[in-house]
Amino acid sequence: MPPAVLVEHVRKEFILRHNRAMGLKTRFLALFHKSKRERREHFLALDDVNLRVERGEALGLLGHNGSGKSTLLQIIAGILEPTRGRVTTHGRIAPLIQLGVGFHPELSGYENIFLNASLYGFRNRDTQKRVKGIIEFSELQHFIDTPLKNYSSGMQMRLGFSVAVHLQPDILLADEILAVGDQPFQEKCHERIAELRAQGMTLILVSHSTQQVQRFCDKFVRLEYGRLVETGDVKKNSPDATELSINEEG
């Protein structure tokens, strides 16, 4: 059976611009003077990354700030294109990656449920069957007709999480998202993730918390400066808490 996610020789370069925004005069001068031209640098965010995540497996992505975790997750989600290499996925992906992605700030919470679900490929009548459950889980009944732009980040996260987990994803990509929200809601999310895992959902979790990785994941990988430097089995070989970055929880 093919794996849920296969990452082959993925490389991602970003272009870093070193000059401030140029005015018209500088732009004109740049036509004649090389020294006036904008300075650009190719920055390697991911360097030949290979990864195989089997169906039903849960993988923790660890690494210091800037090591490339979010970039890798966005490439797996299809939000970013790799510069080289390729990613193959099997199943419906729910990317809980950045607040606001897949939502429109001017639309209400209710309308955004339909918008977001349509991006997962759901027709309105299928979303309609789930909308009650989504609203109840999010505990946003009172604010569901309020425009999303007036939601706090925690409220947006609740709505995003709630939509994602009610649409039966085969693969859940979660970037730090489990750390947002208050304690009781976090606990509820954790339980829901455990339920979906028991039903065979694949999970890739970016986290700075070794506890979270130990709780949810079977395996972990560690990125350093865009390279995969460590792969391990969570039960046999616990990820080393001392190597995590400053954002680590308790």
Ligand SMILES: Nc1ncnc2c1ncn2[C@@H]1O[C@H](COP(=O)(O)OP(=O)(O)OP(=O)(O)O)[C@@H](O)[C@H]1O
């Ligand atoms: N659009 C972009 N343009 C230029 N550089 C970028 C872009 N996106 C990410 N980078 C750079 O790529 C590197 C990896 O970033 P990424 O967000 O993947 O790291 P991360 O491991 O998720 O970090 P954190 O733990 O802080 O969230 C960083 O140096 C970042 O500045």
